Amino acid sequence: MASTHVNNYLDLDEENDELSFLQESLEQINQLSQRGTRILAHFDQRLVRLESLVQPIRQSSQSLGTLQQNVNDTIDALKNMMKYFDCVREEEPVINQGPQENDLLPYLRSINNLQLANDFVAQVNMRSADRLTKQIRKLLEKGLEHLNDLFRKWLQQYSTPIDPTQYDSPLDIPRPPPATLRLLEMLVTYLSTSETETGTRIDYGATLYDIRSTYVIKSMEPLIAATDNVRTQASATMYQKGTSPVILMTSGLIKLAQAEKDFIETIMPGTIAEEVFLKTVKPVVARYLKSIEGLLQVAKRSIQTEKFMLFDVFETLKHYQSELDRALNLTPAEKKTLANLMASISTPIMTSFAEYMEEARQMTKLGMPQDGTISEFSSSVLNHMKRLLDHQETVESMMVTLGDGHWGSASVNTVRKTFSGEAILKHYFQDLLRLLVGSLESKTKGSKRQEVTIVFLMNNFHYIYKTISQSRLREILGEHDLQNYEGLDWKYQEQYCRIWAGCVAYLVDDPTGPGGLKHKLVGADKMTIKDKFKHFNGTLEDVIRAQQSCTIPDPELRQMLLDRVRQLLIPAYVSFMEKYQHTEFAKNSGKYVRYSQDSLDRILQSVFK
Missing domain, CATH: 1.20.5 (Single alpha-helices involved in coiled-coils or other helix-helix interfaces)
Known part of the structure; x- marks a missing residue:
């Protein structure tokens, strides 16, 4: 413890x-x-x-x-x-040397440097730089002029005149290759800055339209010259539809203008391109309009021979009117000139209907041809009608404007209230044919040359019927009119055959004569047979002689008539000849029996050659 x-x-x-x-x-x-x-x-x-x-x-x-x-x-x-x-000192050798066509970029780089220097000096606004500014601008102007020279050279290189009729469309017309187009466009870009950069304007547009307008004019020159030649030379042959040089001139100009517009718009900005294009085509448009105007003035002086050429010109201008406007960018003044030309062409055409009717009335005074061939009046009327149908739409529209029955000839003039162009045209044709038929039939009245008269009427009415039935006239006139002319054709063919039938009348046996009896020929019988052969031979010779003075120009009609005459004459003659040539109707039967079947056939064929 x-x-x-x-x-x-x-x-x-x-x-x-x-x-x-x-x-x-x-x-x-x-x-x-x-x-x-x-x-x-x-x-x-x-x-x-x-x-x-x-x-x-x-x-x-x-x-x-x-x-x-x-x-x-x-x-x-x-x-x-x-x-x-230092730009002037560095770039001056390059500028003085000029651009190299195969390597343009170094030269363009020098131009760029000068432009930058010019812009800089202008911005700093130093009085001490005034001298430098002048040097830069002078060198820059020189450089741009070199570019303009190169621009001119390349344009000329690709401005060889062409024949526009050889190309189907504007896209086929030759133009610079794409690489050159890009270079031309680049040059235009630089040249367009000339005024702002140097204070002096380099008119590259003038360079282009000077060269290209010459190219366009020279390309069109042969077509314009062809039209001018028509104006200065009388027509040796009847005008054929579609052969007017105005047709090729117009279509060629449109193709060339469309190709030119596309080319200019490719290398130039829009507003400038339009202005330059107008200046480029202005000379050729003026030449084109002047050429047509001159042609019209000549045609007016001989309207009846030139009206169908005017029809072609009018229809060409009408067909291409809107294309001409679009392709050429026509000015209001040029549009007005073109419209006035068309009106000036249509006026003489419209009056030509009445003028031809009056001309036809004058042709009724022509006499009947000595050989009974086709009348000049018949061929003129039918050709006139057929050729009008080549321009049916235009003719009908003009006739509606003119009014039915206003042909100007009192002998056939009947004013009707018709508003259909085709109906009016039919009435015009019917009036012409009525005048023709009346004239043909009136020419034969009182004639003492019966054979020639019948051949004349047969030739002409067959020609009228055949021409109508085998052309578009049949559609206009209708079957009723055609049947009337067919009836007249057949009527005069029958009359012609009856001329030959007069020979056959002597080859007919009298039933109470020797041909019907079985006894030996007596004196009266012999005389009858002699007379029949004699009259046959004499009548045949007269008919052949008369026929040889006539002409049947239509080969089909000749062959048809030959066949009918042979069928009419040869069987009857052979039958009569074979019946009596071995009888004792004459001591010298060869004096009366002049023809065998073959020889008679050869004679007939020679007559109808």
């Missing part, structure tokens, strides 16, 4: 010693902390004083940095400026 107390006492003493030690240590730590605090406070005071000393230095350093950057920037700017000031 006592030992336990002793131990507790010792433990307490140890703890007291340890507590004293800790207190002493804390005291020392406290002293050290106070000393540290005093030191830190002193450092803080020194740092504040140091900061007050360093702040001006730092501010000075920042100002120096800014000044250094400004100096560097100024040096860079001066270097850049010197580059522009």
